[in-house]
Amino acid sequence: MVEIIRDKITSTDAWVGPEIQNDERWLYELTDGDVAELDSALEAIKSAGTEIPFASDLFPIPDFASRLDKLVSRVSDGLGVILIRGVPRERYTNEECALIYWGVGAHMGRPVSQNARGHLLGHVTDEGKTLDDPNARGYQTRNKLDFHCDQLPVDLLGLFCLRKSKSGGASFLVSAPTVHNVMRAERPDLLNVLYQPFHVDWRGDHPDGAQPWYDCPMLSAHNGRLAARVTNRSFMESVVRYDDDLALSDVQREALDVFQEISNREELRLQMNFQEGDMQFINNHTVLHAREAYEDYDEPERKRHLLRMWIALEDERRRALAPILAERDAFVRQGGIPKQARAA
Secondary structure, three states, X not given: OOOOOOXXXXXXXXXXXXXXXXXXXXXXXXXXXXXXXXXXXXHHHHHHOOOOOOOHHHOOOHHHHHHHHHXXXXXXXXXXXXXXXXXXXXXXXXXXXXXXXXXXXXXHOEEEEOOOOOOOOEEEOOOOOOOXXXXXXXXXXXXXXXXXXXXXXXXXXXXXXXXXXOEEOOEEEEEHHHHHHHHHHHOHHHHHHHOOEEEEEOOOOOOOOOOOEEEEEOEEEEOOEEEEOOOOHHHHHHHHHOOHHHOOOHHHHHHHHHHHHHHOOOOOOEEEOOOOOOEEEEEOOOEEEEEOOEEOOOOHHHOOEEEEEEEEOOHHHOOOOOHHHHHHHHHHHOOEOOOOHHHO
């Protein structure tokens, strides 16, 4: 029996963007003491010659770690988003930024693999690909990205801004519970469709020997709590390369169209314009993210570049998910997307 939320969601994570646009609950400014601890931990890592991945105890940030624990709670059980600002980007090399970002993420939870290359620390930058390529993922392009969750039901998505684009590329967030509420009021018939499985392309990241596509609902509920798995539309369009019978049905297309239209309403979404050194962490179950298309610089060293982590929380802090997501969740528990032999 599929659990479907019928009542209006009133939890803290059902926010409206403009109402929290200037809310301090999602913005944390690093103190001088925080930065001093990050500097000290960075020097410890560099002196020891330690490389990523490393455990959190090798990156000692005692006072900031206790504050970081409270920030994680804001993401897992509060609004679902936190932006940490104040890393003095100009002080550090790209490599030093990566060490700091990894150290912070390791204190929040366990980073897992994001792709078939086994990347624990990913690079969001234009690789000259487009979403027309059935084996490309959005982070490898400079295309506009519709509202979506990332491919596995990891708990936290993290981004670190190394460099901004020449223009465009704004980050948009929307509350999945809020979109659910609007759709419940306007099109409850289509809301039910999103609780049923859709065929989704792995886009080349499937485990060795496994089926290159999977089935997953866009929305699910467990014990009255919503979990969104809304996937980039291109993943559901390209799946027909395996079988025409996997194509979206007319009602599925309409449900996705309506969900996107609601998500994109300015009266619902939250906008963030990254500054270099910003760290954004969002709840991958309750917050959908989108991106404007962007124009980049010609010089490789100036191109837009974000670092990314998928973070699994400790078991006692993880959101319990519906049984229908068990297979997808198992990948998270086992370390993320398995590395393919051809990527070794």
